[in-house]
Amino acid sequence: MRCLVLTFLISAAFALSEDDGKTYWMEQAQQTLRNAILQRHNMKVAKNVILLLGDGMGVSTVTAARIYKGQKAGQTGEETQLNFEKWPHVALSKTYNTDRQVPDSAGTATAYLCGAKANYATLGVDSRVARADCSNIGDTDTHTTSILDWSLAAGKSVGLVTTARVTHATPGAGYAHTPERNWETDKDIPDSCPGVKDIAYQLLKDNADIHVMLGGGRREFYNRKDGRKLPEEWLADKQEKGLLAKYVQNATAFRAVSAADTDYLLGLFAESHMTYELSRDNSEEPSLSEMTRKAIEILQKNNKGFFLLVEGGRIDHGHHDNYAKRALEETVAFDDAVAVAMEMTGDNTLLVVTADHSHVFNIAGYASRGNNILGLVDKVDEVQKTVDNMPYTTLVYANGPGPGREQNLTGVDTTADDYRFQRLVPFQPEWETHGGEDVGIYATGPMSHLFHGVHEQNYIAHVMAYASCVGPNNKHCENPEDEYSCSGATAVVNCAVVVHMIIIPMIVCLLVKNMHTM
Structure with a gap:
């Protein structure tokens, strides 16, 4: 124990700043390396799984939001970390639909919730069902089941939280089967x-x-x-069955809900999507963090565990309108919900953060470190001088409804809440498109090390199922002592890490002892 404490003190002694030059960066990397060497895989069964989905949160959005978050806190920003960026396991997800290079949110949600890739704009059905083609939707063999279904079958509680409509693409894939994501109400379905x-x-x-x-x-x-x-029909049915259920429509009623006497909660806080965080009326709509906290409080009463989907749905919408500031504010609010999930759960919970797709959103130019991420590039020399000799922003879109280079940004407040950032290809009045590049998967908790490389997006559902012993991946749970012990081949790496956790502190102690006797 004394050696372990000594190891910690030695690490803590290197509390350097960037002003120390290369010494800071060398020690920063060495500490990261030590942490990686000492990392032990969590081989437990996940009692709970929380999937936190940033809709449209591509890698460029994560980077820009990181800087934005830091600058809001008075820092230069680049050195900031979002909460999920501190997690030990990171991988990439290939997001294409079975019929499109660049995907939509319905086909992708079917992949990561149901474990099978699907066609563009279809929900809860496999690739045999084409968009808006209802000819074979009645064939239940084409229907997919989801991690929500698998968790319920195992006796767990399930929930979904979103800042979009609860009938929108991301949550919809968890419970619906339809060839058209826009058939959210019966008025939308054609007579055919x-x-x-x-x-x-x-x-x-x-x-x-x-x-x-x-x-x-x-x-x-x-x-x-x-x-x-x-x-009202949903609530009446629950009451007739003697179940503890509540239906709320505003933040005041929502905050009055006690988890102790609520087993079922329906909250519909807006006619369509919930309001952007920058404009949200706190008295009318709860924040994503508040909804996440309440959901966990209710779901965690089940001693068998739970599955929860949390979607930051309006990151996507901000990008579609070229409202970069709104998209980044939504991402920071999403990260706050991640912090709530971390605070309220322990090492028996698998936490996964990912995105369904990216956007054609980029960070360009050679601005000074700490330059306002929403502002104009401040370092313009001959190498990066524009042909039109006009200023330009660090953030830019490849297409969308924003202005083009005909807009002279001299004197324009590009940090305003509703400033539309410039784009290359005009799509007015249509939305900007998604991007087709891979997106990140960030994970911590039981079996999180199974996210380890570049994966097809549908792999995410299979890891969550395996970790929590539900659905198609529960065979190993019949004899967990063998599966999770150091005698199994699958645990060789884990056992090696345990050895390192013993050996390295011993080496440190020996070195310190030798230094003392010299």
Whole structure:
């Protein structure tokens, strides 16, 4: 124990700043290396799994949000870390749909929630179902099941939290089966597809066993051809069965909900998507962090554990409108929800952060370190001088509704909440498109080391299932002593790390002892 304490003190002694030049960077890297060597894989069964999905949160968005977060705190920004960037395991996800190089949020959600890649704009069905083609939607063999289904079958509680509509693409893949993501209410379904169920109906009628549903999209449950009021029907059904259920529509009612006497919670806080964080009325809509906290409080009452999906849905929308500041503010708010998940769970919970896709959003120029990430590039020399001799921003889009280079940015406040950043290809009045590059997977907790390289996106669902012993990956749980012990081949690396955790402190002690006797 004394040696371990000594090792910590030796590490803590190197509290250097960047002003120390190469000494700082050498020790910073050495400390990171020591941490990596001492890292031990968590081989436990995950009692809980929380998937935190930043919609549209590509690598460039993560980088820009990191800088934005730091600059909001008065730092230069580049050295800042988002909470999930501190986690030990990082991989990449290949996001293409089975029929598109650049994906949408429906086909991708089907991949990471259901374990099978799918076509563009389809939800909860495999690649045999094409977009808006209802000819074979009645064939249940084409339907996929999700990590929500698998967790419920194992006796766990499940929930979904989003700042988008609860019937939108990301949450929809967890419970719906439809060839068209936009069929959110029965008014959206064409007459040529009789008998097809809309997404709102499927959520509250076919998936009434989901314990927590929080987000926007109230209109999809009321503005209906059939005239039904689905939330009231959902609540009445729960009350008739003697279940502890609540339905809330604003932040005040939401904050009054006690997890102790609530097992089922439906919260619909906006007619469509919830308000951007920069404009959110705190008295009307709870934050993503608040919704995450309440969901965990309710779900964790189940001693068998839970699965929770948390979506920062409006990162995507900010980018689509070329509102870079709004997208970055949404990303920081999403990171705050990550912090809540970390605070409220322990080493029995697998936490995964990823994105469904990226955007055509980039960081360019050679601005000075600490230059406002939303501002104009401040270092312009002959190498990077523009042909039109006009200033330009660090952040830029390849396409979208924003202005082009015809806009002279001299005197323009590019840090304003609703400033649309410049783009190359004009798409007005349409949205900017998604990007097709890989996105990050960040993980910590049981079996998080299984995210280890470049993966197909559907792999994410299989890791979550394996870690929590649900769905198609529960065979190993029948005899966990063999699977997770040092006698198994799968645990060789883990056992080697344990040895390192013993050997390295001993070496440090010996070195210190020798120095003392010299």
